[in-house]
Amino acid sequence: MKHNIGIIMNGVTGRMGTNQHLIRSIIAIREQGGVQLANGDVIMPDPILVGRNEEKLKTLADKYNIERWSTDLEACLANPNDIIYFDAQTTVRRAEAIKQAIAAGKHIYCEKPTATSLEGSLELAKLAKEAGVKNGVVQDKLFLPGLLKLKRLIDSGFFGKILSVRMEFGYWVFEGDWQDAQRPSWNYRKEDGGGMVVDMFAHWRYVLDNLFGNVTAVSAYATTHIPKRIDEGGKEYECTADDAAYATFELEGGIVAQVNSSWAVRVNRDDLLTIQVDGTEGSAVAGLRDCKSQHRVNTPKPVWNPDIENPFNFLEQWEEVPANQEFENAFKIQWEQFLKHVVVDEEFPWDLLEGAKGTQLSDLGLKSSEERRWIDVPELSI
Known part of the structure; x- marks a missing residue:
């Protein structure tokens, strides 16, 4: 049928x-x-x-x-x-x-x-x-190949006790003068619903909640690094929305998540989004499609000594997590x-109430930035 x-x-x-x-x-x-x-x-x-x-x-x-x-x-x-x-x-x-x-x-x-x-x-x-x-x-980010591989590691108990999460997101969005911007101009106008916090904290909420534990508190700093840009019609406009946010989230179980999000950063990492998870038994770094891990028994033992050349190639000491399946869009x-x-x-399970949690974290993130303080994230219900 x-x-x-x-x-x-x-x-x-x-x-x-x-x-x-x-x-x-x-x-x-x-x-x-x-x-x-x-x-x-x-x-x-x-x-x-x-x-x-x-x-x-x-x-x-x-x-x-x-x-x-x-x-x-x-x-x-x-x-x-x-x-x-x-x-x-x-x-x-x-x-x-x-x-x-x-x-x-x-x-x-x-x-x-x-x-x-x-x-x-x-x-x-x-x-x-x-x-x-x-x-x-x-x-959508819950279904990216890199995050599905990361979820596989979590479900297997690979990390032991998860201690911390570090997320780096962003890239350089051109201002629109000598090169066209890769994002529409409304993204940088608060009155049109733009802003890094409004756009991305909704994503970070469901990623953190679903993979590591519910977000219980936030401390954020939002800023506008690029004050003026050029719109699609070639006219200069004031950027009234934040284009970068630097946040620390406290999760259930005492996990600390540090998340940097910026449209004014040049990429020196494996992907536009990288998520590093550190646990007592192992660590992993996931991008949009790939994921690499380092178990406790394979962890090197560096010693701080700036007087000699670094003897380690740290990037080569990680093992790729295999796909083992076909990943669709x-x-x-x-x-x-x-x-x-x-x-x-x-x-x-990802209903409108779950969506509201993303809006909640955006609102509290902006409030934290404005008031320069930690803010608890209460449970939501309807």
């Missing part, structure tokens, strides 16, 4: 919406023949592309053989055959559209942050619960899981 599932995809003309959610997820699922269920049934997504720019929508639909597109969200929400609403719009537009979709009885799947404030995110979670609609939030994996959740009620 084939389950044709209509999906309203709002905001897919943006970079992330087009590349990760449409092309590498929904179109890839359709091209593989749908999502196979254990009983032999198949889930086939049937998307309708929604947005504000008719020309962009038509071009995208024609290029990828998508039959349906529309600039009328209300009309789409009125179609009973489209049972899932997906939102990849900018953050400032997301919450209101999700409210409309919940009121129309649609199941919700969306990017994060789910709203511009904790109150807004909790309201969405509460509305969805009261309406009885299934809901999920994109938490992280966004596609979670899309398939959410589709199974909707059709056959398979488990999907």
Whole structure:
């Protein structure tokens, strides 16, 4: 049996919406023949592309053989055959559209942050619960090959007692003058929902919570290193949002996580994101795709002596964690899981309440930076 599932995809003309959610997820699922269920049934997504720019929508639909597109969200929400609403719009537009979709009885799947404030995110979670609609939030980094390998090490007990986590994220985003910027200008305007803390602390929350332990406290410093940039039209603008954040998180069990995030840093590490985990029995460093480890018995014994040449090549003393499986696109994996959740009620723990936890950490991170102090992270409920 084939389950044709209509999906309203709002905001897919943006970079992330087009590349990760449409092309590498929904179109890839359709091209593989749908999502196979254990009983032999198949889930086939049937998307309708929604947005504000008719020309962009038509071009995208024609290029990828998508039959349906529309600039009328209300009309789409009125179609009973489209049972899932997906939102990849900018953050400032997301919450209101999700409210409309919940009121129309649609199941919700969306990017994060789910709203511009904790109150807004909790309201969405509460509305969805009261309406009885299934809901999920994109938490893609959990499904990256490097983090899946790291999770394998954690589950095996490789680390012993985990002591600390060090995360380095970021790269140099060009200012837009002599080279075009790799990120849209709204990312650097607070009034448009931009900012490093708002963008990335939602990611760090679910990564830390799911891999190491719930975040219980935060101390952060957010800053704007580059005060002016050039927008897509070639005009200079003031950067009102933070472009870097330096944070320390306390996790359950006493684990300390230090996380540096910056769009004003040049990369001198293996990947754009690296996560080092140190434990009593071993350590590991994961990137987006790779992971390397060093067990206790293979740990070298350096001695501090700056008067001689360093006798160690530390980078060669780590062993690659093998793949041992085929890794698919992280966004596609979670899309398939959410589709199974909707059709056959398979488990999907990353709901709107989990998304609200990301907004909570962003809010508290900014508050910590403004007040220059540690702040506890309370449990959330609706």
